[in-house]
Amino acid sequence: MNEYQTEEETVFDVDEVSKIIKEAVDVAIGGNVYKQSRVNQWTTSVVEQCLSQLSKLGKPFKYIVTCIIMQQNGAGLQTATSCFWDSSTDGSCVVKWENKTMCCIVTIFGLAI
Numbered sequence: 818m819n820e821y822q823t824e825e826e827t828v829f830d831v832d833e834v835s836k837i838i839k840e841a842v843d844v845a846i847g848g849n850v851y852k853q854s855r856v857n858q859w860t861t862s863v864v865e866q867c868l869s870q871l872s873k874l875g876k877p878f879k880y881i882v883t884c885i886i887m888q889q890n891g892a893g894l895q896t897a898t899s900c901f902w903d904s905s906t907d908g909s910c911v912v913k914w915e916n917k918t919m920c921c922i923v924t925i926f927g928l929a930i
Contacts, residue, residue: 829908829927838912838923841866851888851918860884881926889918
């Protein structure tokens with residue numbers, strides 16, 4: 818850790834990242850109804866907005882962002898992640914958003930540089 822950086826700057830803040838995800842999903846998907854032809858556009862928008870906002874934080878992290886959008890039709894979805902990292906600085910945040918027609922799951926991993 819750089820001696821000039823505070824602990825606040827070098828720790829993955831889950832609350833801050835969760836807020837970024839929720840705002841990105843609201844802007845990209847909002848009150849839309851599931852439409853297969855728009856899913857690629859929505860996922861790209863969510864991922865790019867998240868990365869843009871994360872980079873504006875100016876924190877010394879590399880970020881990985883994933884976004885899954887699935888139609889609400891009764892099908893099951895199981896996901897899992899596993900990471901080998903420094904848990905004192907690195908972290909992850911998962912936000913599930915849904916409406917009556919679709920479910921969106923966004924995961925962000927933050928790895929301290």
